Amino acid sequence: GNRLDTALDVLRIDAGGPGATSAFLSESGTLLLDAVQVSATFDLVATGALSDTAGGRLTAVTALLDVGAANAIGSAGNRLDTTVDQLSIGTAGTAGALDAFVTESSGVMLQIARVAGTLDLTTSGAIVDAGAGGVIANRAVLNAGAAADIGSGANPLDVAVGTLVIGDPSLAGARDAFVQSLTGLLVDGVNVAGNFDVRASARGCGIFRSDAIA
Numbered sequence: 001g002n003r004l005d006t007a008l009d010v011l012r013i014d015a016g017g018p019g020a021t022s023a024f025l026s027e028s029g030t031l032l033l034d035a036v037q038v039s040a041t042f043d044l045v046a047t048g049a050l051s052d053t054a055g056g057r058l059t060a061v062t063a064l065l066d067v068g069a070a071n072a073i074g075s076a077g078n079r080l081d082t083t084v085d086q087l088s089i090g091t092a093g094t095a096g097a098l099d100a101f102v103t104e105s106s107g108v109m110l111q112i113a114r115v116a117g118t119l120d121l122t123t124s125g126a127i128v129d130a131g132a133g134g135v136i137a138n139r140a141v142l143n144a145g146a147a148a149d150i151g152s153g154a155n156p157l158d159v160a161v162g163t164l165v166i167g168d169p170s171l172a173g174a175r176d177a178f179v180q181s182l183t184g185l186l187v188d189g190v191n192v193a194g195n196f197d198v199r200a201s202a203r204g205c206g207i208f209r210s211d212a213i214a
Contacts, residue, residue: 003024003025003043004025011025012034018039022041029046032052033050033080039061041060041062041064042062043064046067046071047067048067051075052074052080062111063082068096069094069096069115072098073096073097073099079122080102081103083105087102090114100119101118101120103123104121104122106123107126111129112134112136113133115136115138116137120141123145123148125148129151134158134159138161139161139163141166150176150177152178153178156179157178159182164188165189167189167192169191172191176193176197177190179197179199
């Protein structure tokens with residue numbers, strides 16, 4: 001395609017309403033998102049870290065983010081705030097970030113979320129996948145809140161991660177959680193209000209637990 005090439009410090013796309021139907025950008029360095037609002041797709045490829053300003057937010061129907069396997073999306077101290085229906089980080093074959101720290105204002109469908117290190121995702125609604133893809137990471141930390149589900153019985157969240165954490169010892173990270181492991185998995189620190197259902201997709205995909213499952 002023909003992306004818009006940019007070399008910006010801060011990006012803002014009309015905070016008063018959708019500033020574009022879609023935006024396809026190629027950024028040559030690190031980027032801070034201020035208020036970015038599009039009515040359809042925000043597709044960003046960058047060669048540096050991606051974060052947002054205080055009060056900044058990415059609003060779109062679909063967000064596709066790729067900053068490369070050596071750079072981070074957000075941080076533990078400054079998470080990337082989003083309001084999106086569908087989120088992709090990287091591709092099935094290529095990590096789109098080193099680590100990604102994202103706070104979503106509602107529920108989200110993960111088309112693919114592939115990072116080299118940690119995916120730390122907090123939402124205010126359900127976390128599901130599109131039936132394929134899901135999460136690929138060394139470590140996944142998921143928190144949908146005690147009133148929302150992660151995956152479903154009919155469509156468990158696909159994960160290919162070394163370690164999975166849901167919630168924390170004092171806060172349930174889901175009402176029910178349905179997870180399908182595509183590789184070996186260490187389940188470490190799971191706290192859900194209802195049921196935790198973890199499945200192996202094939203023989204040889206071992207599932208192990210720590211002592212921190214609630």
